[in-house]
Amino acid sequence: MLRGILGWMGPAIVVGLSFRVFRGDPLAPLAVVLAALVPLVALVRVRDTRPATAAHLTLALPGLAVLLAAHAAAVADVVQLDGVPRWVAALLVLLCGAVPLLVRQASTWVTAGVLGCITIVAALVAIALVTWTPPWSAWTHVATRGALVFGERSRWVTDGRAMSPGATLAFDEPHRVTAVSAAQWHVTETDGVRSITRERRVVVGDSLVLRPGDRLAVDAGAQVKFERGKRVPGTVVTGVEWGDARERRTVESVSRSVGTTVTFAGAALALVPPAAAVTLGGAAGAVAVAVVLALGAATWGVYAMYAAPELALGATIATPLAELPGSVFGVAAGGAAVAVVGVAMLALYAAAVAATTTRVETVAAAVSERARAGAVAACGGFVVIAAAATLWRLEPERLLALGLGLLATTWAAPALAPGAPRPVLTGALVGAGLFAILALAADRIGAGLLAEHPALLAAPAAWATTMALARSRARDDGP
Amino acid sequence: MIDARRRAATLTLVGLVAGAVVLPLAPLDLATMRLGPLSLTWWYAAATPVVAALVAVAALVLHRE
16 A cells, blocks of 8 residues: 555655745646545545556556656756766765666665655754744745845855756846856846847956846856845745745636646545555555645645745756755755755655566556566666666656646546547547647647646547447347 | 445545635635634645645554554
8 A cells, every 4th residue: 555655646746846846836726635645535435446457558658757857857967966966976875776676675665765755854843943943934034025135155155056947037137247157148138118138248256237127047057146135036926926826816727726636636536545444553664655745745846935935946846855955054054955865866766766666567467477577577677778868868847747747648537438448549549649749739829738738638638439339239238 | 344444534535635725715715814823714725734644554454453
């Protein structure tokens, strides 16, 4: 049972949740609820939803591959921000994904996952103690700030830091930016009607006052310093907006909420099998891991915005977990803390790979021995592909949405409809085709919402197709 | 009986998830109203997992009995 939860609570879910909260995503509160609750729904349900044929299982496997790639990319991002070269991060990810396929003892990987969970929470407790602020006070503090500004001890103010590649900063108040390394700056000025971009060669010590509406882009790796007490450009403007985004009440936001819910819930039904009879300790342990990791990840995001809002400058999904310790504990102790968090993430990844492989293997074993062997071999291939894909710096958030959505569409939705193998397979095929079309082309026809959450349409389509075919078949068979 | 308990727990959990989707639509800015340190939306996000955990544990343990 705990294994099923660890298959759900992979690194991409944990890291993604902390980042959503950190950046003030309007859907962050919903994401916290979904991350904690949908695996519990899957645990307590009565009937399993699983592919009953080798063909249906084969169709569902790409979703699993993309999900593992999302977990791998999230881990690689965390490890890399700790100063580890990308290729080393890819090797570590490969190692932590491959060993669970060779050492199949379930208890080993459940223990690794639980230790990873405890480490994430322990680091959080240390942050709470050092800042001497409980999470709810940190949330209140941020949510009542008039503006999210650079603190006086921020390294962006004291020493300067390197900008992320491709980052462009938009300013909404006059702000003096100082060059800490020689570089080429690209300043875009807008006079209300037209924009002009000026190139400027700067040397160490040069400074420039950006006006409201100006945008600044610098070469990759160029180091800059900002002014203390000024708003962090490119982030949410105020703490009030961060805490309670008004966009939550728009029709588009509600549609996104439904899309996220369909995606998360469907994937959880695929990944987490219903629990058999359990002891009180077993049930409490499994449920606690889901709830603690979800709330813990969200709290990392809250503390990151509380202690270091400037981390939002060019932030990646890994920023809250990988950069907050440095801001709270100082460079030396922070480095050690980030290394520990990186190891915890690798442990969660290994546990997720082990759990996912066991789930697929169990489902395939019910089909045939050949399918079982094939499923395990496929998982091995996915682990290698996921590790290799980390070298391309794919976005873990996008991969996560696609992986979960594909699982919801091709695995869970058709299996939820009562039907013979053929209608289920046809439903899965229709869902997969529609999912691919929406993911690749919906953006081009202005349906960004469907491109972001293809499962919103594809999963119900897969279910409806299966239902319609099953009913038609029942009518044809007659009484 | 066991299946009925599990179904009831599943429905309760699904209801809690649905509440998180619907809450932002609450009128009169209810969702952003502050109750102590947090807004109602964030209270819901923080408390619901704990309630859900109790429901899930109860359903799983009663299943055993």
